[in-house]
Amino acid sequence: MAASAGAAVSVIETQELTKRYRGGRPAVDRLSLTVPEGAVFGFLGPNGSGKTTTIRMLMGLIDPTGGTARVLGHPMPRAARTVLPQVGALIEGPALYGFLSGRDNLLRFDAADPTADPRTRRARVARALDRVGLTPAAAKKAKAYSLGMKQRLGLAAALLQPRRLLVLDEPTNGLDPQGMREIRTLVRELASDGTTVFLSSHLLDEIEQVCTHAAVMAQGRLLTQGPVAELAAGARGRLTVTTPDPADARHVLKEHGITVLAAEGERVTAEPPPPETDLADLTAALVAAGVRVRGFGVERASLEDAFVALTGEGFDVAG
Known part of the structure; x- marks a missing residue:
């Protein structure tokens, strides 16, 4: 045809x-x-x-x-x-x-x-x-x-x-x-x-x-x-906070209803905040709690993020 x-x-x-x-x-x-x-x-x-x-x-x-x-x-x-x-x-x-x-x-x-x-x-x-x-x-x-x-x-x-x-x-x-x-x-x-x-x-x-x-x-x-x-x-990115105070950062993020995914060294990774959340307010809350913020941002979603969201599978998907 x-x-x-x-x-x-x-x-x-x-x-x-x-x-x-x-x-x-x-x-x-x-x-x-x-x-x-x-x-x-x-x-x-x-x-x-x-x-x-x-x-x-x-x-x-x-x-x-x-x-x-x-x-x-x-x-x-x-x-x-x-x-x-x-x-x-x-x-x-x-x-x-x-x-x-x-x-x-x-x-x-x-x-x-x-x-x-x-x-x-x-x-x-x-x-x-x-x-x-x-x-x-x-x-x-x-x-x-x-x-x-x-x-x-x-x-x-x-x-x-x-x-x-x-x-x-x-x-x-x-x-x-x-x-x-x-x-x-x-x-x-x-x-x-x-x-x-x-x-x-x-x-x-x-x-x-x-x-x-x-x-x-x-x-x-x-x-x-x-x-x-x-x-x-179409996938959601991730919120990252770089700080020498990861335990305090985790506590503040949880207080704001944000799910923490991992904390490795000085890097805390979390689900992105709800769309209505003002990132400037979230940063201010971290600082007010005594968290020394060295880095803060929402990363662009990758194809891996989309894949995991769709399948629930991790990175190694050979087959």
């Missing part, structure tokens, strides 16, 4: 998508998801939330129990032969031939692509290795690669051909901080070139840094989706 003039184009769109395994609750329950063209879309959720099951249905690896999924405008899994050549994917870690070198693994992957021109195969492989920083290790056997190097090689395989859509499941798993920065930079470059990136990650900070849009799943259901800035803005 052609998009009307001026309408946003959806690269991924699901309606009531459901996957139910025999004898259990749905792994994915009536998911209606929209991924706009050109987005870097973060897919978040705690263990068992249905993220990987959703990705496997989108890629045609498993059939849904109900609902529909469209990828690049085509129904999946029915149109897999049309869709998948336009999609690069790294799902649940790369499947590699350990006895082959990194370069030879990519040559095998490229040879399996019926759309790949064999005359330019080595040039494509060299370019993909360079993009993920593996050129120096190209001749090393894959079984000798670290987990991070294997992730890079899997990403290189997904980048052998120009792709309209790149689907990445935990792409920075096993990478050191420098490698994570390089992958984030690569994702931004791909997006600027027009590739839509669908990124599953348990690193909320990573999603906030690199993604333009995000969705949050819990127990198989979609809790929210939209631009990252709007999701964070």
